[in-house]
Amino acid sequence: MNELLKALADHDRQREAPETVELRLRSAFRRKYAHPKWPYFAVAASVVIALLVYSPQKPQTMEIAVVTPPVPVLAVNKTAPRKTVLHSSRPTEVVTEFYSLMEDAPPFEQGELLRVSLPAAAMRGVGLPVDEDRLADMVQADVLVGQEGLARAIRFVNTNVNRP
Amino acid sequence: MQQTDYELLLLMLSGDEEAFTMLYRRRQGPVYRFALQMTGNIVIAEDVTQEVFMALISKTAKYDPARGTLASFLYGIARNMVLRRLEKTAEIEDYAGPEDILDDLTRRETIEGVRRAVLSLPPVYREAIVLCDLQDTSYEDAALVLDCPIGTVRSRLNRGRSMLAQKLAVRV
Numbered sequence: 001m002n003e004l005l006k007a008l009a010d011h012d013r014q015r016e017a018p019e020t021v022e023l024r025l026r027s028a029f030r031r032k033y034a035h036p037k038w039p040y041f042a043v044a045a046s047v048v049i050a051l052l053v054y055s056p057q058k059p060q061t062m063e064i065a066v067v068t069p070p071v072p073v074l075a076v077n078k079t080a081p082r083k084t085v086l087h088s089s090r091p092t093e094v095v096t097e098f099y100s101l102m103e104d105a106p107p108f109e110q111g112e113l114l115r116v117s118l119p120a121a122a123m124r125g126v127g128l129p130v131d132e133d134r135l136a137d138m139v140q141a142d143v144l145v146g147q148e149g150l151a152r153a154i155r156f157v158n159t160n161v162n163r164p
Numbered sequence: 165m166q167q168t169d170y171e172l173l174l175l176m177l178s179g180d181e182e183a184f185t186m187l188y189r190r191r192q193g194p195v196y197r198f199a200l201q202m203t204g205n206i207v208i209a210e211d212v213t214q215e216v217f218m219a220l221i222s223k224t225a226k227y228d229p230a231r232g233t234l235a236s237f238l239y240g241i242a243r244n245m246v247l248r249r250l251e252k253t254a255e256i257e258d259y260a261g262p263e264d265i266l267d268d269l270t271r272r273e274t275i276e277g278v279r280r281a282v283l284s285l286p287p288v289y290r291e292a293i294v295l296c297d298l299q300d301t302s303y304e305d306a307a308l309v310l311d312c313p314i315g316t317v318r319s320r321l322n323r324g325r326s327m328l329a330q331k332l333a334v335r336v
Contacts, residue, residue, distance in 0.1 A: 001329050002297075008201075008278045009298045017196040017213040022188060025217050026181060032221055033179035098171070109223065113178040144178060 098144065098153040099126040111146040115157075123156055169234035173227060176220070188217055191235060194299055195242045201294040202246045204283040208253075212245045232308040239301070239309040243291060250287055281331040289324030296321055 121135040140157040167175075167183075169190070175183035195216050200209035219225035219241055227237045282293055295301040295309060296317070307314045 001325060001332060004274065004278045004332060005282075005293070005297045005328075008275055008282070009300070011275045012197050012201065012298065015197055015200065016193045017210055021192070021210055021214050022185070024214060025188060025221065026185060028218060029176075029181055029184050029221050033181070098174075108174065108177065111178050113175060113180055144174065 092159070093140075094158045095142070096128070096156045098155045100153050101151050102153075105146070105152055108152065109147050111144060111152070114143045114145060116141050116143055122154075126154065128156065170227075170229050173220070173234060177223070184221070191238055192217070194235065195238050198239060198242050198294060198299060199246055201279070201282065201298050202243075202287070202290060203249060204279065208246075208249055212242050212249070215245055216241045233305065236301075236305045236308045239295065239299075239305075240311075243309055246291075247287060278332065281328050284331060285324055285327055289320050289327060292317055292320040293324045293328065297325075 117138045118141055119135065120130045120137045120139045122141070123130050123139065124135075140159055142155050142157060143151050144153040144155075146152045167186070169187060172183045172187040172190075176187055192213055196209050196213045199212035200206060203209060203212075216225075216238055220227075225237075225241050227234055231237075282290060282298075285293065291310060292306065295306040296303065301309070303314050303317050306317045310317060310320075
């Protein structure tokens with residue numbers, strides 16, 4: 001009987017939901033997230049990042065978000081809608097894991113992912129090694145901003161992977 | 165570096181459509197097959213798959229990584245939806261008698277005969293067979309999905325296999 005069950009499992013293994021389901025879901029997803037309600041998140045994220053850069057040894061706490069940054073706010077660009085090329089065998093960017101910027105964060109419900117540019121020195125703030133002569137180089141990072149407008153986590157992005 | 169299901173879920177909840185698409189493509193197959201093997205109905209399987217992921221999008225289903233894998237969580241949502249469908253729509257269950265099934269087998273329709281035999285099991289045994297024997301889910305994950313102890317999963321599995329063997333007239 002095990003062989004019969006295995007035959008059925010093997011027979012069904014390639015069966016998947018039709019593509020129309022994915023299209024309907026992606027359409028629903030776009031409707032759900034079409035109008036981001038937190039434009040001020042970008043500013044809050046910049047403040048946290050600026051402090052992350054200039055006070056790398058200090059613990060990242062909630063208080064940081066309300067302190068005026070000691071330097072001009074870094075340019076923050078919201079992640080532009082990306083064309084999805086999921087089947088590409090050649091990745092165009094590599095990301096680190098997410099590093100938490102908050103301790104005892106409340107449960108994550110919703111928020112935004114912001115793509116920002118910042119000095120490589122910020123990577124030291126989360127313990128990543130950076131050569132002294134590259135500290136001022138600009139690097140890309142994604143900041144995860146929660147529903148309350150505070151930056152919760154950051155990951156660094158290498159966008160120069162496998163460029164033809 | 166491949167992102168975990170949970171990382172994709174966090175990105176998705178931040179509005180990242182690419183992350184949602186990756187998560188959907190990674191997990192829709194098992195959800196669809198579970199619903200299909202539980203109901204034998206492709207329309208219901210399609211509906212259940214859509215409803216499971218809509219629950220994620222609309223946040224009516226909230227995943228807690230401390231309570232198990234995202235795959236188990238999705239099976240759990242799918243199971244609730246399937247059981248509701250089975251309660252409402254009795255006619256989708258095709259309780260084939262042993263004679264019909266043997267007839268199928270002699271016509272070398274082995275696969276569909278086994279499928280009909282599985283569908284003819286009571287849901288409580290069918291879901292154990294579908295999860296553990298057809299979907300290769302571990303007993304531990306199946307216990308999470310079915311919300312029962314591992315020992316209960318084993319006993320339902322044994323009973324389900326025994327009933328299947330009788331229906332298929334195969335000695336085990």
